[in-house]
Amino acid sequence: MKRRGFLAVASAAxxxxxxxxxxSNAGSKLLGAAEKWHQGAxxxxxxxxxxxxxYPRSAISPYFRGNGSxxxxxxxxxxxAAESFANWRLExxxxxxxxxxxxxxxxxxxxxxxQVTRHDCVEGWSAIGEWTGPQLSLLxxxxxxxxxxxxxxxxxxxxxxxxxxxxxxxxxxxxxxxTIVAHLLNGEPLPIKNxxxxxMRVERQLGYKHPKYLTAIEAVASLEDIGGGQxxxxxxxxxxxxxxxx
Amino acid sequence: MKRHALSTxxxxxxxxxxxxxxxxxxxxxxxxHRRLYWGDWGFAPEQAWLVVPRFPDWMTIPGYYxxxxxxxxxxxxxxxxxxxxxxxxxxxxxxxxFQRDLVTxxxxxxxxxxxxxxxxxxxxxxxxxxxxxxFLQKLAYGLVLGVILPMMIFSGIAISPGMEPTFGWLLDLLxxxxxxxxxxxxxxxxxxxxxxxxxxLVLLAGPIGQIRDMITGGKSDEA
Numbered sequence: 001m002k003r004r005g006f007l008a009v010a011s012a013a014x015x016x017x018x019x020x021x022x023x024s025n026a027g028s029k030l031l032g033a034a035e036k037w038h039q040g041a042x043x044x045x046x047x048x049x050x051x052x053x054x055y056p057r058s059a060i061s062p063y064f065r066g067n068g069s070x071x072x073x074x075x076x077x078x079x080x081a082a083e084s085f086a087n088w089r090l091e092x093x094x095x096x097x098x099x100x101x102x103x104x105x106x107x108x109x110x111x112x113x114x115q116v117t118r119h120d121c122v123e124g125w126s127a128i129g130e131w132t133g134p135q136l137s138l139l140x141x142x143x144x145x146x147x148x149x150x151x152x153x154x155x156x157x158x159x160x161x162x163x164x165x166x167x168x169x170x171x172x173x174x175x176x177x178x179t180i181v182a183h184l185l186n187g188e189p190l191p192i193k194n195x196x197x198x199x200m201r202v203e204r205q206l207g208y209k210h211p212k213y214l215t216a217i218e219a220v221a222s223l224e225d226i227g228g229g230q231x232x233x234x235x236x237x238x239x240x241x242x243x244x245x246x
Numbered sequence: 247m248k249r250h251a252l253s254t255x256x257x258x259x260x261x262x263x264x265x266x267x268x269x270x271x272x273x274x275x276x277x278x279h280r281r282l283y284w285g286d287w288g289f290a291p292e293q294a295w296l297v298v299p300r301f302p303d304w305m306t307i308p309g310y311y312x313x314x315x316x317x318x319x320x321x322x323x324x325x326x327x328x329x330x331x332x333x334x335x336x337x338x339x340x341x342x343x344f345q346r347d348l349v350t351x352x353x354x355x356x357x358x359x360x361x362x363x364x365x366x367x368x369x370x371x372x373x374x375x376x377x378x379x380x381f382l383q384k385l386a387y388g389l390v391l392g393v394i395l396p397m398m399i400f401s402g403i404a405i406s407p408g409m410e411p412t413f414g415w416l417l418d419l420l421x422x423x424x425x426x427x428x429x430x431x432x433x434x435x436x437x438x439x440x441x442x443x444x445x446x447l448v449l450l451a452g453p454i455g456q457i458r459d460m461i462t463g464g465k466s467d468e469a
Contacts, residue, residue, distance in 0.1 A: 008304050011270075015309040018267065022308065022315065034322035042408035050411035055286070065289040118286060118423060120407050122313065124279035125289035126423050204408050239314040245408020246321055 039243040048172050052203035055116040060186060061127045064119075066193030069158035069165065072213060077157050085197035090181070094153070094218035097144035104183065104197055110134035113180050121207040122240065129194075131201050132184035137175045139217060145171075148221045151231075154200055155216035160233065167211040167232040168223055168242075169202055178203040181214065206244035208234045248463035253337035255460055257330055264327035265437060267319055268398075272434055273301040274308070274316030282431060286422035295428070328399045334391070347378040348388050354381040372451045386440065394436050401430040 021027035072078075080088055085104060092100040114132040140152070152174040156165040173179055180201050183190060190196040195212025202209045209232070223229060228236030235242050250258075281294035288294065308315045338344040353359060363381045379387065403409050404416040404426040420426040448456045458464070 011304055012309070014266065015270070015304070015307055018307050018319065019309060022318070031318040031322050034318070034325060037325060038321060038406070038408070042406070046408065046412040052407065052411055053414050053417075059286065061287050061289070120405075120423065121279070121289075122317075124275070124427060125281075125283075126287040127289050128287045204411060206407060234314075238312065239318070241314070241317060241321070243408075246317075246406050 035241045035243050035246065038246045042245050043172070046204075048175075049177060051178055052117055055118065055128055057116060057130060059128050060116060060130055064127050064129045064185060064191075064194055065121075065125065066191070066195075067121065067123075068208070069160050069212065070193040072158035074159040075157060077213065080157075081192060081196065088197050090198060090214060091155075091216040091218075092139050092143040093216060094220050095146040095149040096140075096219050097146065098142065100139070100143055102139075107134060107181060107183060107198070110138055113177070114184075115178055115180070115201070115203070117178070117201070117203050119207055119210070122234075122244065130184075130186045131180060131182040132187070133180040133182040133198070133201070135177060136179045136181060136200070136217070137177075139181065140174060140219070143219075145219050149219035151220050151223055153218040153220050153223070153226055154211040154214055155218060156211045157213035157215050161237070163227070163233060163237065165211060165213070165233045166227055167200070167209055168220075168226065169205075169209065173202055173204065176202075176204065181217075204245055208232065208240065209244045249459050249465060250463050251337070251341055251343060252463065253334065253341065254343065255463060257334040257337070258460060260326065261330055261334070264323050264330065265441075267307060267323045268327060269434060269438060270305060270307040271316040271319040271323070272431075274306040274311065274313065275320060276431065277301055277306065277311060278313045278316075282428040283424035284421065284428060285424055288424045298431070324399075324402060331391075331395050331399065338391075348384050348391075350381060350384050350388070354384070370450055372447075386443070390437070390440050394433050394440070397433045398430065398437070401426045401433065405430060 022031060088104055090102045090104075090107065092102070111134060112132055113135055114130060116128065116130045118126050118128045120126045136152070149171070151168050151170055153166060153168045156167075158165045169179075178201065182195075182199050182201050183197060185191065185194055190199060195210075195214070198214040199212040200210050200214060220226065223231040223242075227233070230236045230239075231242040232240070234240040276298055277300055280298045280300060281288070281291065282296040282298065283289075283293050284295055291297070303310055306316070307319050335344075338348070360381060366380070367382060400416060401420060403413055404420055405423055410417060417423055417426055420429055455464075
């Protein structure tokens with residue numbers, strides 16, 4: 001018992017030391033910088049067009065887990081769901097020459113990309129599904145980004161713990177061939193728990209970078225004035241890494 | 247010549263700090279999803295091969311449940327951990343510590359010789375006839391430096407989605423992402439197992455002299 005007590009005390013002292021480092025100015029800068037080193041290494045080692053692995057259809061999981069928001073109750077989402085999202089609009093706006101407002105029909109008529117990919121949640125689990133939708137690059141080219149646009153922000157219909165969900169990526173990921181606005185999962189319209197009627201797929205990053213219930217795509221020059229300024233719902237709320245390729 | 251080279255001592259203590267932080271932040275990450283799977287995917291209880299117990303807060307970094315903060319620590323300490331291991335390998339090949347002290351001979355692999363080593367260990371007789379390490383030490387240090395620590399790095403790289411477009415073959419080699427995650431966990435506990443045995447044997451062999459020598463380098467034990 002005594003030895004175990006010693007271990008617990010030693011561990012607590014070590015953890016307290018770590019927390020002190022994390023709270024210090026230099027410590028928190030270092031912890032934030034490490035994320036950038038990984039992103040730099042990934043970008044150095046990986047071609048910007050390099051694809052996340054795609055699987056045969058036979059590899060698809062028996063069902064696709066949903067977490068976070070799985071049935072939004074806020075706004076008019078439930079009413080839209082009852083109408084089978086017939087009046088859903090996706091806006092493309094912000095630092096673009098031609099702002100657009102698209103219906104689901106508009107989106108379905110664009111050239112489509114279908115990909116069977118693995119979804120990795122930051123918590124640790126994975127599921128494989130087949131996603132279909134137009135490439136984001138197609139929408140961005142049609143809207144014509146202004147030169148000062150540096151990030152793409154995704155606005156969502158779901159409100160989680162009192163905050164509207166949103167996410168953001170840089171232009172390298174926005175123009176990646178596998179970054180699509182998905183409206184089908186395994187050939188069927190998206191289930192509500194997986195983000196009906198539209199969700200982003202950003203295949204080289206973790207699940208929280210794939211926002212669901214997508215209402216708008218916004219080109220911005222900086223993330224500072226968006227939400228809490230950290231670039232996404234989980235980044236603002238709990239300090240998750242903005243670069244989620246790690 | 248000192249008993250422990252300066253490069254060995256520097257690596258030993260810095261690596262200890264890295265491994266402790268990585269292990270304790272890793273326990274928080276394990277708490278985020280306490281099931282392990284084989285293959286590429288897995289998310290539900292019926293697919294799991296192991297349900298991992300929840301590790302209490304006092305064992306974890308940051309000492310309360312925060313996956314984001316634990317990941318911050320894990321992501322930071324992965325760098326010195328990997329770079330120091332590379333440094334140690336270069337140093338022990340250059341100063342011939344590896345060739346001199348860690349490489350085993352065919353004679354040592356004979357069952358009779360191994361049995362003799364085990365018996366001497368159980369008798370707590372730590373006098374080695376010639377050579378710096380006995381066979382079991384060579385095997386343990388060799389496995390840790392050559393297999394377990396490198397596997398932590400490779401399986402860690404393999405489960406980073408941003409690395410996958412380039413290092414997808416690594417994930418294939420490890421049997422898919424959930425297998426790689428399981429292996430990352432298993433090797434982490436192999437390190438923990440080594441740590442426990444290592445500390446116990448140091449305590450039995452005379453901790454003050456052992457720790458002093460690992461700091462100052464000690465005197466040469468080569469007559």
